[in-house]
Amino acid sequence: MLTTAPEIHADPIACLYRPMRLGAWELRRWPDDIPLRGYWSPARPVSGVVSLDKGSDTWMSLMPVEIESLGIGVACAEGHVVIFGLGMGWSAAASALRPGVASVIVVERDAGLIALHEALGLFGRLPGGAGEKVRIVHGNAFEWRPDGPVDLLLADIWLPLVSAGRVDEVRRMQAKVGAGRVHFWGQELELARHAVTAGRLRLDDAEIAATAAEFGLPLAGLELPAYAPRLRAAAGQWMNDHWLSELRPAAG
Template sequence: MLASLNPPSLPFSPQPSATALAQALGVPVFAPQWHMPQYPDGAVGPWQMKRMGVGMDRGYYSGPCVTSGSTLLLRQSPEGRWETWMSLSPMEVESQELACHHARGHTVVMGLGMGWVAANMALQPSVNRVTVVERDGDVLELFRRCRVLEGLPQSAAAKVELVQADALQWQPPGAPVDFLYADIWLHLAEPQALAEVQRMQANVRAAQVYFWGQELVLGAKARVQAEPGTPPWSDAVDRAVHDTGLPLLTQTEAGYPHLITRVLESCSARAAVR
């Protein structure tokens, strides 16, 4: 059973032990400037929310850091293994914040997860509607029990609509879509991810598209033509974007090729540690 709990809003406050560990190691505490709901422990069907303590981690594009109070969304596989489908870890937050920054108008989110992305998109003044498409009824029920939307201003919570449907088949019923964000995968940059996003976009026809792990997918394609950070790299990234046939989000302050380079470096460092 889930505790009866109203998720608080920002600011995020790390545990004192996290601050002490970070000072001892000479690394920062991960303190995202986003709305960070506090999820209660609980379970529905094969899905479970679990709070974590203090530990070390690495971001999607940033370096090592200390984390505090992250929450995991776990699913028990038919074989009995517990798999992490989402969390509020540095990697998860950083890999989705570009979507939160640039969501606008009528935004469609494929895959509910913990609802963190939908909540932060709803808080953006540029967004007037967030349609979340999720096929698993247990995930939808767990989200409702966690009362994530109750931590938002009513004006933001009212923007969010949950739809139980298959992301690969759903079509918007009339209203045009300005921004499509897709995250329906267990792992970053799964081999079928790009093809599935193309299939979603064929149904949705959004003005702009972004998907989880996009930088890794494009980076792998661009690397066939050039090495990250070399003079031909920017052109290689542009060609990789063009070849997807999708209106992809690629706006960043320092340039999208630079962000892809940072993501590739961070993910390589993470793999080396493992």
């Protein structure tokens, strides 16, 4: 049964990370009680944040915005899951912990990041031996093909939360994977900005479904409780000037 996305205060994975550096990659722990906003939730003091950094760029972190946004896809995980983009391995670990998940394949193109995870040993320390479900593959998200059916594709290869051409990129991935369902990072913001550009300003369940149908992808998550209000809240907090057109219809 699908549930709501996990909240950061209930995250059983955060304690399994430790600060370390290997090659160009570093896991870094932040000071406690930093006020941080979530994907849809308001800002609150947060402790235990760890980030994955490469040079001056933070590629992933355990900030509320990432846990909430990635958690939507994880809440839909069942059967055979494929994840494009290893990052901190949070999505893979959280998916493997779900009883209905049989296997998790993570496709990552950066050999240095794979080496960092081998040293970290995150999956081997998951409770109940859940990490045995996880397999990391060195490959390219736009070229990799599965050797069997895939129930869910989780795509997370982007550094910014919003970027041009993301829907087309996910279509390219899905054309090779043929997953039963797909969720990609920033999906809710893409739905919002395409919907508003089409004149669908309410961003309710019906308008979100209509926009998702135009994507031509079997999007996962739309059926989760409170998906529409969370999408609207995420758009309000993170869209900024990333709408598809500055000439979008005026509300009201």
